[in-house]
Amino acid sequence: MIKGEFMNESMLGKVAVVTGAGGGIGRDIALQLAQAGARVVVNDIGVSLSGEGSDAGPAAAVVAEIRTAGGEAAVNTDSIATREGAQRLIQQAVDSFGRIDCVVNNAGILRDRYFHKMSEEEWDAVMKVHLYGSFYTSRAAAGLFKEQGGGxxxxxxxxxxxxxxxxxxxYAAAKMGIVGLSRTIAxxxxxxxxxxxxxxPFAWGRMVASVPITTDAQRLAAQxxxxxxxxxxxxxxxxxxxxDLAADVNGQVFAVRGNEIMLMSQPRPVKSVHQSEGWTVQSIAEHALPAVRSALTPLEETADVFNWPPV
Incomplete structure (x- = not known):
């Protein structure tokens, strides 16, 4: 176990897998899991944001940090964008540490493009890492979790x-797919x-830093x-x-923005209208839409909704 000022034992005796843990959010999660007592398999294939290249160095560096601080960790460089890679990753956790208790699906890449210009390759690449990767790793661990009665x-x-x-x-489609995947697993x-x-997560990392900055106001906000x-x-x-501190938390969606933790809403009916004789196109236009119009969701972006400075 890592010893230090912020040591806790919430993950003592547990084994965790963290994908995309060679840097950014994944790295900090891996380090803090180890600090909490977990033995950690650090997965990262060391690619660029666009998914190019391969380098075992980032994952090895995180493992070295954990070991230097007194923790236990192992390097994995398999691609979770394939079923075989995800299965090898989960099996390595069992082979190295005898069990698996947690999977953190963090790995991701970006291929940003306006929709009307997006290629099939750009669509597939992001889907395979984010959505398929989350499915593959979760599916590979699910049977083990079921056998041991927890995870x-x-x-x-x-x-x-x-x-x-x-x-x-x-990216948006993959990330919303993950919400549905998580809810159904739960x-x-x-x-x-x-x-x-x-x-x-709201966090300054390679993905956020890759967004173009064109004005002084954007530069100050970015800083x-x-x-x-x-x-x-x-x-x-x-x-x-x-x-296990979160034993009664299941199927939820949270956001973290600086020092704020937010519980996010999930789709539920907002308003309904009823007409005993059913609806026609004309009656929808004349009655149904006016009745629900005030509850329509504005066409906003993230920056419009989260429009206060981080604290």
């Missing part, structure tokens, strides 16, 4: 899907003591976000959800 999934979603951002149809596996939750919205701020919630 926790922590998935990374995004306000890009929950709210909306331009030029990210692939429902399907609750009787086996398995939990599944999502985090939408403030870089100072306050660090990846280390996201990690405590991930460790909490991974641990």
């Amino acid at each position: 926790s999934f922590v998935h990374m979603t995004s306000t890009s899907g929950l709210v909306g951002n331009r030029a990210q149809a692939n 429902i399907d596996m609750q009787r086996s003591g398995v939990r599944s939750n999502c985090i939408a 403030r976000k870089q100072q306050l919205m660090t990846s280390a701020k996201v990690a405590p919630l991930a460790v909490f959800l991974a641990s």
